Amino acid sequence: MNGFQEQGSNRPAGGWTSGPHGQLANLEEQLANALANALTRREPQADFTKNVLARVADLDARSAQPWYARLWRNISGNGFALRPLRWAPALAALVLIAGGMVYQEHARTVEGLRAKQQLLEALRITNATLRETGARVAQVETSRE
Numbered sequence: 381m382n383g384f385q386e387q388g389s390n391r392p393a394g395g396w397t398s399g400p401h402g403q404l405a406n407l408e409e410q411l412a413n414a415l416a417n418a419l420t421r422r423e424p425q426a427d428f429t430k431n432v433l434a435r436v437a438d439l440d441a442r443s444a445q446p447w448y449a450r451l452w453r454n455i456s457g458n459g460f461a462l463r464p465l466r467w468a469p470a471l472a473a474l475v476l477i478a479g480g481m482v483y484q485e486h487a488r489t490v491e492g493l494r495a496k497q498q499l500l501e502a503l504r505i506t507n508a509t510l511r512e513t514g515a516r517v518a519q520v521e522t523s524r525e
Contacts, residue, residue, distance in 0.1 A: 425431075
């Protein structure tokens with residue numbers, strides 16, 4: 381031999397059907413029977429041809445609709461091809477709301493910066509006016525002496 385054990389040499393004398401392994405053989409037999417039963421040839425149902433022709437007629441009627449009617453049917457969930465698009469309006473609304481919130485925050489920031497610039501300009505004017513007033517007061521005090 382080639383040094384390898386022959387496959388199956390560790391099997392019990394009575395095979396797998398006896399002892400605790402009997403359930404395994406029973407399961408294999410059940411699976412084999414189920415597979416053979418599923419693959420046996422059967423005659424189609426009596427109304428099979430009628431059902432197929434009705435489905436073909438339904439598909440022909442659907443293809444006769446304009447493209448936008450088929451698109452809307454697919455978006456609304458009755459079709460299969462464009463089913464993810466049924467969430468597109470909700471997603472668009474969400475994007476618009478989020479965009480509006482971002483724009484509102486930006487407008488608030490711009491308004492705050494404009495108010496800051498106006499305040500700084502007012503403080504510069506006030507500072508210049510106070511210096512001018514202080515200079516006049518000093519001039520009046522020096523002229524009294």
